[in-house]
Amino acid sequence: MGLKGKLTAQIEMIAGGDVFHELLSNSPHQIPSISPNTIHGCDLHEGEWGTVGSVYFWKFTHDGKQKVAKDIVEAIDKEKRSLTFNVIEGDLIELYKVFKISFHVETHDDIDLVTWILDYEKLKDDIEELLTFLGLVINPSKDTI
Template sequence: MGLKGKLTAQIEIKAGGDVFHELFSNTPHQLPNISPNIIQSCDLHEGEWGTVGSVYSWKFTHDGKQKVAKDIVEAIDKEKRSLTLTTIEGDLLELYRVFKTILQVETHDDIDLVTWILDYEKLKDDIEEPVTCLGVHINLSKDIESYHLN
């Protein structure tokens, strides 16, 4: 297996794609209120919420352990409802040289789909693919949907 890879998950949501894009692009600091079991905090480290170049600091739970990450907002496309975050510090970089999280929201035949793409480069060949990280994003999506539907 190679060191570089991409994992993708796409799930249908009923809460509305705009809700997801707005939340992750402009108000990610609300995520600890929506999904406290997964996201414990999201703080603005540099820049302004919802702007390219801003840096967010996260505390989150992954595989039953509290972890930290610092991400830079690499891209926001309001028309395509996409967001790209690149991890620049934190626990994930102990395993991965590069770790990007891409969120895309699409609508097909009145069905909203959230797509998560994890684009990564492992430090060593024997490191596992970040499948459990993808699971965290799927569970976070379910929490957001439940929150907005209730």
């Protein structure tokens, strides 16, 4: 088993990937009202909403437990409809040396597909893979549909 990993999930968006990209890029603090069973809060700690270098503080439920994560907006590409967060503090950093969450929107035959990618490096080899966390990050996508 390796310490580095990457998990990917893709979901079809009927409401439109542009809408979801705009929401997550510029108004992530509205995600808790869309997906309240999963995401409980998103606060701005530094910078401005929707700008690279801004720091967000998330409250969420994972595997039935309340957790938190602080991340930096590492990249936003409006043209490619992509966004990358680098987690720097919180419950995830207790288990992972590196933890990045990114997504992008692709359009194929008039269907928008949102692709989520988790890039991580475990601190120890015996830490479980992030399959349930991948489900957590796609929930707001499904709730927006």
